[in-house]
Amino acid sequence: MSTATTKDHPHLAAEFNRDEPRVNWHDETLWWVRAKRDIAAHKLPEWELLRETASQIKFNVLSNLSTYLEQFEANATKNGIIVHWAADATEHNQIVHGLLEQKGITKMVKSKSMLTEECHLNEYLKEQGIDVIDSDLGERIVQLANEPPSHIVLPCIHKKKEEIGDIFHEHLGSAKGESDPKILTETARQHLREVFLTRRAALTGVNFAVAETGEFVICTNEGNADMGAHLAEIHIASMGIEKLIPERKHLGVFLRLLTRSATGQPITTYSSHFSKPQEGTEIHIVIVDNGRSIQLGREEFRNSLKCIRCGACMNTCPVYRKSGGHSYHTAVAGPIGSILAPNLDMKKYADLPFASTLCGSCSNVCPVKIDIHDQLYKWRQVIVKEGYSPKAKTMAMKAMALTLASPTLYRMGGKTGRLVFKYVPFAVNNKLNPWYNQREMPKAPDESFGEWYAKRKGAKNS
Amino acid sequence: MSREKILAAVKFNQPAAMPLPDMEVLNKLTDVRTDLVSKYKAIATAGGSFVYEVSGFDEIKTIINNEFKAGVKIISALNELSDYIYAETVKHEDGHTFADVELTVLRTQLGVAENGALWLTEKDMGSRVLPFIAQHLAVVISKDDFVPTMAQAYQTIGDADYGYGSFISGPSKTADIEQSLVIGAHGPRSLSVFILS
């Protein structure tokens, strides 16, 4: 799994765990968000029916996606929106750059879009001489820190306020040592207000696109997407092909689930529906595939495309909480990221489906009922079969399979010091064994159950 | 062309058609129309909105006059509140000049009890940026204009034709710094809701 060039999840997670108080802080912060989600969900007796309905709508979307895409394009076009199609990240980035170039725009404001993270748009535009400023507070913070977001909803959840204070002091001129979230937010407000008022182009993501009406919906708490879009001459909205929903009324299902699942709020502060451009301005939509149509063809993994990017699976995931978003070395971290990323690059992300205990909490908080943990299991099988598993592991597994398939070999192993378990790593009584770093080995009893049973009077040996 | 390539790949890879679910059960389950104003009030207040139940526009004026200094720039989309700049007279092309607007006052016909959201379309706003760029936002709604959940909200909206519309449920906020809730991110620092009896 590990390659010489990229550090894999176990290594990055181990680095994260060197600072245990920080791990505790990270874990507790995210658990708190999970707890808020629980409270919000429990206020709706119909919650599980709502999830099931959302899931069914999304299944319908995936099964009619080509029709809905065409329908959306036709209706959006009728509304005066200009629709573009991008097969991959490069084409997406080129389309965005082309639109800016046409208008002679060199500065753009951008609200949250995980798709642009996936496409590495900021880096691309920077190379083309375009200055991009992220306007979501969390995204602005990680942008100034020159880091990627570590969470799709809470981009700088890994940063402490004192660190943010230092970043703001360096880049935005806040007082040295200032770490009050209120004061830091006000600093960003003043800084970004100036940005909103001076940028001619705004790029946003898309939460939902409605095939029936050609409109799209963007949800924020800060109002940054609206501030950017309404003050710009040109609004570019980037969306993956899976963002479609059939009809406007279905928003009533998804908007009830999205924010309750994400942060425990009943709805975001702003749920803005863009249907037509404001007079004298333009709206462009870039519809991006970038591997999604391939994932759609993978029967076992296609329903990962139901995802509405609420981040609930991350907040509940004990591995995410205790390893941090950056340990996933991909734009979308956590459980959902671990089933999406191998589709894009199986070799590079071969470690991610193994960064889970398969505890299944993710699948059960998921508002659209994606069987995330089952897909993690299935990805493991695919990754091994495709040869992206370490050779030593394969050898050990083969030996173990042989032993466990033979009662004789199994019993022999047991009698000679429970040797059968030399293939089960946790049982190797050796200080080089990772099990032993922080845990004792189980004590071997005098006899196994099988041995005890054989001596038992009246044993019903079968 | 990527368009054709993408559509062909999607068409080839998408599974056999699956039906849309019946939404009736959900819609009926949630259609409980008791105490909508008090439910709204509780949720909106928890979300950081200031909710006032008022008997008429004079009362609204009094509250605004108490809360805002004389002479600050206020834009109103209500005929009944004519002391202020009338939203219909402002042009969205002038959006950038709204940077000094202290208060925007708008009228809505739809509020949602379950989440404190108020539905505002471009027509209600005058200019799209007004409810966002103002330092403060106030929205007037009649007590009879509340629905229980988003399911009924979209039934009410139906197939209305709007260029732009937004559900606004409170003041602009963020919790991006250590999950500490801070009111007043990029948009209004407060949302006042006036419920007309």
Place this chain on the structure above:
Amino acid sequence: MRVALFVPCYVDQFYPKAAIATLELLEKLGCEVHYPKNQTCCGQPMANSGYEHLTGGCNNLFVDNFSGYDYVVCPSGSCTLHIKEHLHADGKEDQATEIRKKVYELTEFLVDILRVKQLSASFPYKVGLHHSCHGLRGLRIAQMSELVAEPFSKPAQLLDLVNGLELVPLSRQDDCCGFGGTFCVVEEAVSAKMGKDRVADHISHGAQYITSADLSCLMHLEGILRRQNSDVKVIHVAEILNNSL
């Protein structure tokens, strides 16, 4: 009622007392318990590591050992779930299907099939109940905290029948312990941290024992407790239910 006892490999090798307690408990409750002696392992260690294709031998052996009983009962939620979800055998698929339907984790067998309403067990200690994820979210032997649904817990229901036993509340009732099969060594740092945090939750609520329907979790938690020189012990739920019966 002919019940085949399925003792997972690591229980057989490291925790025979839990298997003995399971056997004795089932017998005292009137079951005719058989122990197919050629059993080894359910194949989960390979499958969860991505090598399900290597489990054919294990599966065949399992089908040979466990066909023809009224029930197959196992003192491990995780291994039970693996059989329920993944047991298939070429040429013996009917038998495999039959076993998948008849395999039960011990506490669900006691509650759902034997309908145990009383026990004369006693265990005068403060006990923390650790729900294994596979038992909880896989087999649904208790209600998970993620769902908006009626709470229940089959192991807790049984533990409530034990004299003197006091179940302690937990801050996080069903957070994963971090064992996860080979995860425990591949992701050692996270695994150990998860285990330490679970242990701390139980200890801070005064638990003297941590119990579970899954020994794999307990083995991991025990490893941490012993490293910390803690007085808190782990014990399989069968050993409690069988105590002084």
